[in-house]
Amino acid sequence: MSRLHVVSGKGGTGKTTVAAALALALAADGRRTLLVEVEGRQGIAQLFETGPLPYEERKIATAPGGGEVHALAIDPEFALLDYLHMFYKLGSAGRALKKLGAIDFATTIAPGLRDVLLTGKACEAVRRKGKDGRFVYDSVVMDAPPTGRITRFLNVNHEVAGLARTGPIHNQAQAVMRVLKSPQTAVHMVTLLEEMPVQETADGIAELRADGLPTGGVIINMVRPAILDHEAVEVVANGQRTAVAKALSRAGLGGARRGGMAERLVDPLLEQAREHAERVALERAQRAELTGLGVPLHELELLTDGIDLAGLYRLAADLRKQWPE
Amino acid sequence: MSMDVAPRLDTDVLLDDPQTRIVVCCGSGGVGKTTTAAALGVRAAERGRKVVVLTIDPARRLAQSMGIDALDNIPRRVEGIGGGNGGELHAMMLDMKRTFDEFVEAHADPERARAILANPFYQSLSAGFAGTQEYMAMEKLGQLRARDEWDLIVVDTPPSRSALDFLDAPKRLGSFLDGKFIKVLMAPAKVGGKAGMKFLNVGVSMMTGTVSKVLGGQLMRDVQTFAAAMDTMFGGFRTRAEATYRLLQAPGTAFLVVAAPERDALREAAYFVERLAADQMPLAGLVLNRVHGSGAEQLSAERALAAAEILILASDPADPADPDGPDDQDDPADPEDALANAAEGSDPAKNGAAAENLADGGFVDPPSGNAQARNPSAVDPDVSPTSADSSAERLAAGLLRLHAERMQVLGREQRTHDRFTALHPEVPVAQVAALPGDVHDLAGLRAIGERLAVPPERANRVAG
Ligand SMILES: Nc1ncnc2c1ncn2[C@@H]1O[C@H](COP(=O)(O)OP(=O)(O)OP(=O)(O)O)[C@@H](O)[C@H]1O
Ligand SMILES: Nc1ncnc2c1ncn2[C@@H]1O[C@H](COP(=O)(O)OP(=O)(O)OP(=O)(O)O)[C@@H](O)[C@H]1O
Numbered sequence: 211m212s213r214l215h216v217v218s219g220k221g222g223t224g225k226t227t228v229a230a231a232l233a234l235a236l237a238a239d240g241r242r243t244l245l246v247e248v249e250g251r252q253g254i255a256q257l258f259e260t261g262p263l264p265y266e267e268r269k270i271a272t273a274p275g276g277g278e279v280h281a282l283a284i285d286p287e288f289a290l291l292d293y294l295h296m297f298y299k300l301g302s303a304g305r306a307l308k309k310l311g312a313i314d315f316a317t318t319i320a321p322g323l324r325d326v327l328l329t330g331k332a333c334e335a336v337r338r339k340g341k342d343g344r345f346v347y348d349s350v351v352m353d354a355p356p357t358g359r360i361t362r363f364l365n366v367n368h369e370v371a372g373l374a375r376t377g378p379i380h381n382q383a384q385a386v387m388r389v390l391k392s393p394q395t396a397v398h399m400v401t402l403l404e405e406m407p408v409q410e411t412a413d414g415i416a417e418l419r420a421d422g423l424p425t426g427g428v429i430i431n432m433v434r435p436a437i438l439d440h441e442a443v444e445v446v447a448n449g450q451r452t453a454v455a456k457a458l459s460r461a462g463l464g465g466a467r468r469g470g471m472a473e474r475l476v477d478p479l480l481e482q483a484r485e486h487a488e489r490v491a492l493e494r495a496q497r498a499e500l501t502g503l504g505v506p507l508h509e510l511e512l513l514t515d516g517i518d519l520a521g522l523y524r525l526a527a528d529l530r531k532q533w534p535e
Numbered sequence: 536m537s538m539d540v541a542p543r544l545d546t547d548v549l550l551d552d553p554q555t556r557i558v559v560c561c562g563s564g565g566v567g568k569t570t571t572a573a574a575l576g577v578r579a580a581e582r583g584r585k586v587v588v589l590t591i592d593p594a595r596r597l598a599q600s601m602g603i604d605a606l607d608n609i610p611r612r613v614e615g616i617g618g619g620n621g622g623e624l625h626a627m628m629l630d631m632k633r634t635f636d637e638f639v640e641a642h643a644d645p646e647r648a649r650a651i652l653a654n655p656f657y658q659s660l661s662a663g664f665a666g667t668q669e670y671m672a673m674e675k676l677g678q679l680r681a682r683d684e685w686d687l688i689v690v691d692t693p694p695s696r697s698a699l700d701f702l703d704a705p706k707r708l709g710s711f712l713d714g715k716f717i718k719v720l721m722a723p724a725k726v727g728g729k730a731g732m733k734f735l736n737v738g739v740s741m742m743t744g745t746v747s748k749v750l751g752g753q754l755m756r757d758v759q760t761f762a763a764a765m766d767t768m769f770g771g772f773r774t775r776a777e778a779t780y781r782l783l784q785a786p787g788t789a790f791l792v793v794a795a796p797e798r799d800a801l802r803e804a805a806y807f808v809e810r811l812a813a814d815q816m817p818l819a820g821l822v823l824n825r826v827h828g829s830g831a832e833q834l835s836a837e838r839a840l841a842a843a844e845i846l847i848l849a850s851d852p853a854d855p856a857d858p859d860g861p862d863d864q865d866d867p868a869d870p871e872d873a874l875a876n877a878a879e880g881s882d883p884a885k886n887g888a889a890a891e892n893l894a895d896g897g898f899v900d901p902p903s904g905n906a907q908a909r910n911p912s913a914v915d916p917d918v919s920p921t922s923a924d925s926s927a928e929r930l931a932a933g934l935l936r937l938h939a940e941r942m943q944v945l946g947r948e949q950r951t952h953d954r955f956t957a958l959h960p961e962v963p964v965a966q967v968a969a970l971p972g973d974v975h976d977l978a979g980l981r982a983i984g985e986r987l988a989v990p991p992e993r994a995n996r997v998a999g
């Protein structure tokens with residue numbers, strides 16, 4: 211059973227939202243999860259309607275059945291100082307490095323080092339045990355970088371282990387890679403039923419597989435109900451126009467005769483239905499594409515009023531029903 | 536609530552103006568920057584200009600349809616451009632790594648260039664380094680402009696969550712190249728290994744030692760070699776970045792901020808508008824992309840849902856007349872007048888006044904079976920439900936539910952748009968309708984180009 215859930219996907223498809231919903235879902239029934247943010251945008255704080263998260267783990271939500279969600283926004287700069295401290299007991303030298311711009315260099319300019327710190331911190335949380343010898347977190351969910359960067363992000367320690375061929379950095383990098391490549395980890399992809407995100411999902415999964423990283427499921431987000439398909443539209447367009455106009459009229463929408471309000475509604479409504487049917491057909495094709503990937507598919511509906519805390523709990527409940535135990 | 540009406544952005548005026556030499560399409564991720572850039576390119580070419588479009592990460596099918604799916608960093612002429620005005624469209628897809636490599640080759644002597652390109656640190660830097668894509672897009676823009684082969688350059692910007700990244704990246708790169716740290720790293724290698732150490736004070740040499748210890752000696756050496764090799768290029772980098780930045784401030788440049796009518800995207804757009812003003816960069820306007828419309832705006836979501844409900848109840852064979860229904864209802868306000876007005880009005884798609892009337896008419900869900908009795912003036916005398924009509928009723932109910940969904944989307948989009956206009960009433964806006972499918976060929980790009988140019992019906996609508 212995986213304990214580190216990495217949530218990736220094309221930008222804007224709902225990674226942050228889905229990661230938060232998953233953290234809530236996995237915390238149900240008295241469990242404890244850690245939700246980790248690595249992009250420094252305070253998206254989690256916004257979602258849970260709290261102030262900016264400091265660089266420390268803190269409880270941000272209670273899950274149904276008494277579980278807890280904790281959150282951590284990893285700040286690369288603090289993480290680097292942490293890391294230096296952990297390995298080198300650097301006190302004042304750390305500050306001096308900062309003054310020199312080395313920390314800036316390491317965390318913004320060399321994304322590789324930044325990613326080492328981020329993945330390292332997440333893996334540490336996965337492995338951390340309490341005094342009772344049990345894992346502190348039942349699972350860790352990471353709101354990860356988008357599909358285009360995820361493989362590189364997860365593989366960075368492999369690269370680092372190659373660049374720094376000996377020493378503590380090398381060892382740490384290898385330890386992180388061991389977690390990331392094990393079945394303890396699952397990389398999930400969030401997608402919409404649109405061509406580009408689906409294509410990215412397919413490419414992303416292929417890349418993960420090529421690099422031996424464990425793929426999890428695909429979460430199809432913002433699914434809208436299919437109300438009418440092409441067939442129905444054709445039926446209306448060819449022959450049933452009058453009957454439909456009459457039905458609209460019976461529903462109180464004006465006259466069904468030529469020029470009547472109900473009659474004049476038929477064309478614009480049909481046009482909308484045609485567009486809808488086209489979308490439904492496209493979505494069907496995209497869904498088929500996703501089915502072909504051979505990974506579990508999950509679905510979350512589009513909440514038309516946007517995501518607030520209540521909406522987030524709703525998505526979490528939905529996800530929980532679909533998630534393998 | 537008083538409503539500002541934004542001026543209308545006319546992209547044709549912008550594209551036709553020979554003074555316009557560069558159009559930059561910015562915006563947050565996924566809003567349609569690439570699509571807009573390509574559509575503007577097609578439109579400008581078909582209106583007679585010689586255009587090159589620099590795209591970044593276009594969708595595969597779009598790239599294929601423009602014949603630029605090979606990543607070779609060379610602008611290619613796009614076939615199938617019409618208009619007969621002597622215009623041409625050239626397009627290319629940015630190859631970031633190659634642009635970086637070419638930059639190195641152009642600015643360092645061959646031996647040094649080879650050393651840089653082979654350096655492992657360079658290899659990871661040039662592909663993954665924060666802001667490289669933005670910087671390289673600027674670099675390529677500078678190159679295209681210097682060639683002076685086109686009278687219009689349309690630039691797409693890299694997918695990033697913030698449009699500001701595009702403007703910030705060159706400065707970030709500059710500060711890295713000028714940074715103390717890189718100089719310290721470089722120092723020993725530059726003056727010839729150990730001998731150079733004496734030029735550094737004790738504090739710094741301790742620091743280099745620490746860095747070396749942390750990064751590992753061999754990585755340290757790679758970084759040093761890299762930094763030394765790059766040193767000759769630093770001046771070039773900075774000069775270029777500054778020149779391109781100035782190019783963006785020049786009068787021939789126009790920025791278009793692309794946004795979807797969604798809260799986050801418009802918030803980003805507002806930041807960007809403010810930033811452009813602060814940097815004295817010329818903003819042409821906002822492209823509000825993927826806006827939804829409806830040919831039946833006079834029918835509100837609430838009324839459509841209520842009517843759908845009636846039809847579903849009526850078509851349900853298990854519950855044909857719902858005889859208890861009517862008794863449970865309060866007597867509704869009389870909707871007759873509003874309905875009669877609407878039915879009398881001219882073309883509903885264009886008649887805003889009737890629409891308002893209808894929406895304000897206080898429609899109340901009339902229970903099934905009783906609709907005719909309550910709204911006699913609105914119903915044809917020859918309409919009477921039979922069981923054969925039940926499939927038509929279900930279809931009509933589907934049409935109405937779809938419409939209600941559409942109207943809810945419209946309402947949300949209008950509200951977010953209004954919020955932006957309230958903040959920035961001076962920014963001209965062009966609205967582009969959402970097409971039902973993806974945009975992946977010239978026909979689709981043309982359709983977008985037309986929508987950018989033709990004012991939609993909704994442009995004059997004043998929301999209240
Ligand atoms: N199921 C849903 N229903 C409605 N809105 C949703 C849903 N999922 C996400 N959203 C909304 O979509 C937008 C993007 O979601 P989110 O920020 O989670 O995406 P992301 O992939 O993390 O984006 P980024 O790439 O910018 O980090 C947000 O406004 C969010 O509220
Ligand atoms: N007006 C429109 N109607 C329908 N689909 C559209 C419209 N504009 C863009 N699209 C589609 O939306 C998707 C995203 O568009 P595009 O690639 O242009 O966005 P982008 O801003 O360049 O994204 P990125 O930030 O990832 O580079 C594409 O599939 C495109 O076909």
Ligand SMILES: [Mg+2]
Binds near residue numbers: 253
């Ligand atoms: Mg996010």
Ligand SMILES: [Mg+2]
Binds near residue numbers: 568569570592
């Ligand atoms: Mg793009």
